[in-house]
Amino acid sequence: xxxxxxxxxxxxxxxxxxxxxxxxxxxxxxxxxxxxxxxxxxxxxxxxxxxxxxxxxxxxxxxxxxxxxxxxxxxxxxxxxxxxxxxxxxxxxxxxxxxxxxxxxxxxxxxxxxx
Amino acid sequence: xxxxxxxxxxxxxxxxxxxxxxxxxxxxxxxxxxxxxxxxxxxxxxxxxxxxxxxxxxxxxxxxxxxxxxxxxxxxxxxxxxxxxxxxxxxxxxxxxxxxxxxxxxxxxxxxxxxxxx
Numbered sequence: 001x002x003x004x005x006x007x008x009x010x011x012x013x014x015x016x017x018x019x020x021x022x023x024x025x026x027x028x029x030x031x032x033x034x035x036x037x038x039x040x041x042x043x044x045x046x047x048x049x050x051x052x053x054x055x056x057x058x059x060x061x062x063x064x065x066x067x068x069x070x071x072x073x074x075x076x077x078x079x080x081x082x083x084x085x086x087x088x089x090x091x092x093x094x095x096x097x098x099x100x101x102x103x104x105x106x107x108x109x110x111x112x113x114x115x
Numbered sequence: 116x117x118x119x120x121x122x123x124x125x126x127x128x129x130x131x132x133x134x135x136x137x138x139x140x141x142x143x144x145x146x147x148x149x150x151x152x153x154x155x156x157x158x159x160x161x162x163x164x165x166x167x168x169x170x171x172x173x174x175x176x177x178x179x180x181x182x183x184x185x186x187x188x189x190x191x192x193x194x195x196x197x198x199x200x201x202x203x204x205x206x207x208x209x210x211x212x213x214x215x216x217x218x219x220x221x222x223x224x225x226x227x228x229x230x231x232x233x
Contacts, residue, residue: 004158033220042205042225043159092158102147102166102209104221106159 002027002095004107012113013083020079021110023093028073031096033104034066038089046091049076083114117142119208121224128196129232136191136227138180138206148189149207149221150180159205165189176200201231 003026013019023032031050035043047055047068055068069077080087090111094104122137140146147166151159163174170182180191189206206224 042223043221044223045220048220094159103149103161103164105161106151108158111156 002029002097002105004093004095004105006091006093006107006110008110009108010111010113012115014115015084017083018079018081019083019112020077021091021093021112023076023078023107025074025095027097029095029097030073032070032076033094033096034068034076034078035092035094036089037092037109043092046078080112083112085114088112088114117146117208117210117222119206119222119224121206121227123227124225125228125230127230127232130198131195133194134192134196134200134229136204136206136229138189138191138224140187140189140206140208142187142208142210144210146208146210148180148182149209150174150178150189150191151205151207151223152176153203153205153226155202162191162204196229196231198231198233200229203228 005024007022033048034046036046037043045058046061047057049055049068049070051070051073065081067079090109092106092109094106096104118141120139128134149164150162152162153159162178163172165172165182173179178193180189182189203226205226207221209221
């Protein structure tokens with residue numbers, strides 16, 4: 001299993017600003033994922049972040065809006081750039097340990113409100 | 116492409132009554148199936164998963180689910196619910212066609228909010 005923490009847990013931001021969300025894992029993992037959960041909606045995958053390579057973005061998400069860093073095997077950041085109220089969501093990171101049967105472990109999420 | 120349909124957005128049920136949360140999926144290949152639970156203001160926690168073998172899968176907190184390939188369903192059940200089961204439940208599917216370099220990308224349903232009434 002894996003224990004994941006995210007910072008900040010919540011934030012209220014002004015339109016046009018940027019926020020960087022941190023995701024820390026208690027063990028080394030190869031695969032990390034970033035999801036968005038809009039109010040009343042399900043989870044949508046933003047991108048997959050592997051250490052040592054560029055993040056792979058899903059359709060509808062671009063690097064300029066959601067730049068991702070993955071400097072090592074236990075840490076990643078997601079930046080939400082030039083925010084608008086439509087970016088108000090919960091952002092979750094998850095990891096796949098890569099050992100044993102497939103399973104993703106999720107962080108507690110970052111609740112973002114954009115005014 | 117794969118997709119997941121959770122037919123009920125909200126399910127109210129009295130405490131100690133049984134509950135079934137429905138999940139149907141579509142995929143052209145073999146799949147892995149998961150149920151996650153999200154308690155208020157928390158992240159997702161895995162309840163159970165089906166990878167292969169027995170179609171009846173038991174998970175945590177007394178939940179179980181049955182994989183039915185012919186009906187492409189993976190319904191979640193609990194014989195007697197508690198107040199503490201009030202949460203949102205997400206069904207998710209992953210198949211090897213949607214995976215790259217050993218990862219198993221998940222496609223989630225829209226979730227079912229379970230409300231347990233005292």
